Amino acid sequence: MEFKNSIDGRRLEGHVFKGIGITSPDVCEVNCFIEADCMSFNVGPLPDGEHWCELSDSDHVIHPEDLVYASGMSYNPVVNVCSSSPCPVNSRCQTGFTTNGYRCVCADGFSGHNCSEEFPLAQVFPDDITAEESSDVTITCHVTGNPLPEITWSKTEGSLPASRSVISRGNLTILNVNTNDSGSYVCTATSIAGSSSSPVQIQIYSAFKFITRPPSFVLVYTGQTLNLSCSASSHLNTTVMWVFNANTPLPEGVSTDVSNNLIIVSANITHGGNYTCIAMNLLSSLHAHVNVHVKIPETCSRVKTNISDVSGDYVIDPDDEQGEAPFTVYCNMNDKGGIGVTAVSHDSEDRTHVIGFNPAGSYSRDINYIGPSLSQIKELIAVSLFCQQSIKYECKDSMFYSHSSNTQYAWWVSPDGQKMTYWSEANQGCTCGITSSCLDPQKLCNCNKNDPDWQEDSGHLTNKTHLPVSQLRFGDTGDPGEEGYHTLGKLECYGMN
Numbered sequence: 001m002e003f004k005n006s007i008d009g010r011r012l013e014g015h016v017f018k019g020i021g022i023t024s025p026d027v028c029e030v031n032c033f034i035e036a037d038c039m040s041f042n043v044g045p046l047p048d049g050e051h052w053c054e055l056s057d058s059d060h061v062i063h064p065e066d067l068v069y070a071s072g073m074s075y076n077p078v079v080n081v082c083s084s085s086p087c088p089v090n091s092r093c094q095t096g097f098t099t100n101g102y103r104c105v106c107a108d109g110f111s112g113h114n115c116s117e118e119f120p121l122a123q124v125f126p127d128d129i130t131a132e133e134s135s136d137v138t139i140t141c142h143v144t145g146n147p148l149p150e151i152t153w154s155k156t157e158g159s160l161p162a163s164r165s166v167i168s169r170g171n172l173t174i175l176n177v178n179t180n181d182s183g184s185y186v187c188t189a190t191s192i193a194g195s196s197s198s199p200v201q202i203q204i205y206s207a208f209k210f211i212t213r214p215p216s217f218v219l220v221y222t223g224q225t226l227n228l229s230c231s232a233s234s235h236l237n238t239t240v241m242w243v244f245n246a247n248t249p250l251p252e253g254v255s256t257d258v259s260n261n262l263i264i265v266s267a268n269i270t271h272g273g274n275y276t277c278i279a280m281n282l283l284s285s286l287h288a289h290v291n292v293h294v295k296i297p298e299t300c301s302r303v304k305t306n307i308s309d310v311s312g313d314y315v316i317d318p319d320d321e322q323g324e325a326p327f328t329v330y331c332n333m334n335d336k337g338g339i340g341v342t343a344v345s346h347d348s349e350d351r352t353h354v355i356g357f358n359p360a361g362s363y364s365r366d367i368n369y370i371g372p373s374l375s376q377i378k379e380l381i382a383v384s385l386f387c388q389q390s391i392k393y394e395c396k397d398s399m400f401y402s403h404s405s406n407t408q409y410a411w412w413v414s415p416d417g418q419k420m421t422y423w424s425e426a427n428q429g430c431t432c433g434i435t436s437s438c439l440d441p442q443k444l445c446n447c448n449k450n451d452p453d454w455q456e457d458s459g460h461l462t463n464k465t466h467l468p469v470s471q472l473r474f475g476d477t478g479d480p481g482e483e484g485y486h487t488l489g490k491l492e493c494y495g496m497n
């Protein structure tokens, strides 16, 4: 460092960065020499014989206007090599130092001979990643610096999954992640100017999947209770909800419980449709669709197995949604071993007196079934495994058939109008004829003995193609002492084809 000649009676003001008391004026020059930024100094006496030394970081060449008169002071500029701006833009010039008489101090973040080297900076985005197993995760690393830094990736603990890691233009992609890929990853930017890194936390959660889910199709009968469960596994908070036909809220009578089960209590036709269980967590959602088909039970046997074991009136629809309309019948849940018997009543179940009709079939009684139409009854018979109707005729000198005159006095009529002349489940004759226990061994029915005492024939008609009985016909009750009583039971069907 060289000093120009001092200028007495002057002072450079406005650029003093340090002031010190000194014993001798020469010491100020030493202080300026020590301070890297010192470009000039002012020195002058203090009243006590000491001297005051002011160091400035500029000089009168740069700021001539700041050189002012100051009695007793002297101004001492350094030979200012920096005034010719020998340093690069990104730097500050300091006089002294080196054989050139100046040095360049690069601005923060820059380095190199020309201060053109920029310190590398790495910044990952985002710096906290949450993903689900089996997905692909990409982390972006932004870097700056001159020359452009090279980017490397590493894992803080363990190593990158080599076969599943792809690094492209500095971005790291990990394919098909699993929970072992969780951890801290570091992006490092390196150049001749240095290196810096930026960490990122990756948390991989196990795949979001249903633990329980409803089947895609459920058949439920009216009056039945349905409970469909739906739950999903996740380490994250999971929300489960149900929607009906893509809408919420759920129809009346349908609800969910605390365990997210969908509950339909006493299903009715309006509850039928598409339900969707939606499970959601922070990362994704799952959908499970179930078509709930609500159906009216075909028979009382169906009611018994699926809905209720309490006897009473129920609506049934033997041929399902098609064909005949549903109808109400009485279900007997105790008869026939509790199989669920569909009973169809009619207007002729009472014991009915027959008297005064002598010619064959001259007594005629139409059977009118209560509730269902004949077509509906036929559908019931078609889907039932068994159907029967009990029939009894109490006779006093009143025959079904006269062997002597070859006359059929009594019969019943099938739905298609056929004349039926049997009174047993064997499709022929009477029950006593089947068991060989008739009063007259030569005859197949007790009544055919034409006995003046009261006798009877009874049995169950079971041939489904002949049921239900549509008409009763009797005769031989016109002569003195001749009469009879008929009793016809309900049509009863049970079991399912």
Ligand SMILES: [Ca+2]
Pocket (backbone or CB within 6 Å): 317, 318, 319, 320, 321, 322, 323, 324, 325, 326
């Ligand atoms: Ca129907």
Ligand SMILES: [Ca+2]
Pocket (backbone or CB within 6 Å): 397, 398, 399, 450, 476, 482
């Ligand atoms: Ca008779």
Ligand SMILES: [Ca+2]
Pocket (backbone or CB within 6 Å): 358, 476, 477, 478, 479, 482
């Ligand atoms: Ca007679």
